[in-house]
Amino acid sequence: MSRSILILLTVVFISACTKQVPEGEKKLSRSSEEMAVEQTIMNFVEAYNSNDIEKAITFFESDYRGMVSDSDDVVGLDMLGNDLIQYRKQYPGGKWEIKIDEVNISGELAYVFTSGSFLMPDPIEDKMSPIYSERAIRILRKQKNDGWNIFRYLATPTFSYDKK
Numbered sequence: 001m002s003r004s005i006l007i008l009l010t011v012v013f014i015s016a017c018t019k020q021v022p023e024g025e026k027k028l029s030r031s032s033e034e035m036a037v038e039q040t041i042m043n044f045v046e047a048y049n050s051n052d053i054e055k056a057i058t059f060f061e062s063d064y065r066g067m068v069s070d071s072d073d074v075v076g077l078d079m080l081g082n083d084l085i086q087y088r089k090q091y092p093g094g095k096w097e098i099k100i101d102e103v104n105i106s107g108e109l110a111y112v113f114t115s116g117s118f119l120m121p122d123p124i125e126d127k128m129s130p131i132y133s134e135r136a137i138r139i140l141r142k143q144k145n146d147g148w149n150i151f152r153y154l155a156t157p158t159f160s161y162d163k164k
Contacts, residue, residue: 030160035101037140040148043098049095051086059150061141066153069132074153093121095128110140110148115158133159 040059047056057077066074074083081091086093098116105111119128138147140148 011026030103033105033110036146037098037103037112037148038103039132040150041098041112041114041138041139044150045096045098048084048088051088053081053088056084057081057114061151063151064151064153066155068155069154069157070130091118091120091131094131095119098110108142109151110142117159130159132157 044056044059047053047059057080060077060080062077063075063077064077064080066080074080096116096118098114100112100114102113103110115137117130117133122128122129134157135154136153137153138150139154141151142148159162
């Protein structure tokens with residue numbers, strides 16, 4: 001319970017401390033490093049959404065650690081792979097939709113604030129509908145080859161629909 005509160009407070013505090021930059025200025029001031037960081041996250045989402053779990057894992061550090069409030073931590077690539085495979089089996093038609101809200105780079109680390117939803121096909125409305133939404137911080141670490149990998153992931157759900 002205290003871990004959940006800590007994660008939630010961290011996300012809320014960091015979100016409250018960020019300054020708002022007009023959309024036009026954001027696009028003009030984006031560096032090639034920021035674009036590379038964003039591309040890493042989007043490449044992961046694309047790989048997951050196309051059912052290529054092996055490729056999806058390549059965008060993570062070997063000492064990866066993921067924490068979502070009210071869930072068990074995911075530590076290492078083996079556990080991450082098992083988690084992604086299990087999620088794919090549980091929700092076979094599901095797709096992630098991620099919006100990158102902010103990117104901050106400090107030396108070898110990039111801090112990325114995102115909001116996202118996991119969507120499932122809705123047979124009645126013939127469209128994708130969210131069953132889970134979250135706010136997250138993804139921390140990426142720069143690689144020797146100038147690429148970026150996801151190093152840490154902290155998320156708190158903003159909406160969850162359980163079929164109980």
